[in-house]
Amino acid sequence: MSNAELNDLRAQVVPRSVPATAPVYVSKARNAIITDVDGREYIDFAAGIGVMNVGHCHPRVVEAVKEQAELYSHTCFGLTGYESYVRLAQKLNERAPGDSPKRTFFMNSGAEAVENAVKIARYATGRKAIIAFEDAFHGRTFMTLSLTSQVNPYKVGFGPYAAEVYRIPYAYCYRCPLSLEHPACGCACAGLLEEAFDKQVDAGEVAAVVVEPVLGEGGFIVPPPEYMGKLKEICQKHGILLVADEIQTGMGRTGAWFAMEHWGVEADIMTTAKALGAGFPISGITGRQEVMDAVHPSGVGSTFGGNPTACRAGLAVFDIIEEEGLLERATILGERIRDRFRSLQKEYPVIGDVRGLGAMAAIELVEDPETKKPAGDFAKRLRTKLYENGVINVGAGTYHNVLRVLVPLTVEGETLERGLDILSDTMGQV
């Protein structure tokens, strides 16, 4: 069927609530190129929202998955175990930042991982409250939607949300919640956590602070280097667990296995998903052993969690990142993309901010660099035109005014440059 025919059929069978960024249907994908059913090629600057870090159809992933599919596809790990689950848990325990002994179990989606992190934090501390951040995104199930900040389109009309969720501003330097400047500010915004214990909830009732090391959906907001350490210090002082949501930042995306490594901070619990399975649904909950083992036997679980095919894909992803030097590559790619963004910024004042960490790179678009009024309409036109010009892209930001690049870490240099050239031309056209 053609794109046009599939769009007609979709309108008859899929509800309008399901996101539809572009009227394009994929026929095949290789590394950083997606081909649609009409035979047109696109450069993939989204990687399925940060999932295909090792590129589409990496031969090692394909081989592992094929082999597994012929052996067995499901037993339910809780009923009958298998080696790939245990070995993938071991890999995550080894690679998770910090020296404490770790434990890992698996679920299917990012949201489920965060749900489980909250369950464990509550169980281990005997406390109920959770603190999350403005502009945070943790998923679309009820607990995670309660932690998610952005109202439109995620939260409108779906409430009521979970009780005992409190929210503080993130270290968003471009729009500082305290109107200060780093480094002169001394990272004062970390102190807003302490302030919440006076104004919102008693510290002794807080089980966990759930934080993205770099805000993903919120607009690729990178906190100052000392921010996470300060949060951790405050958490430790009050017996609160620090949960690092590495679902978008993890598995090499930022130039480290996990973004918390950049700041030398060990979270009590870490969540992973997205790139872990290279497109095969799997999420991980990794934490300090005494926290994870606090929960009674059979207290967590899932029919599909840690599916053998996804575990095999995950093991292949670890090997590929290691053997192909993708951590270094993520750093180089990110620098290259931000360099191009900074040159564009000189030409187009609509680019208010260029930022990112490793191969998370973004531009924040504003109507006026002084007022910083978000240019959401411009961003929408830019994104549509980029699709028309052959670049698959993804937006971000509470005001939908951020364009983020999440290109596969395996992208060929020439493909990256071509994509950046198209982006540059498209800026001019919009």
Ligand SMILES: Cc1ncc(COP(=O)(O)O)c(C=O)c1O
């Ligand atoms: C940081 C973060 N946490 C959680 C999620 C939710 O993951 P999923 O869509 O797999 O439920 C996402 C998805 O974008 C995310 O970026």
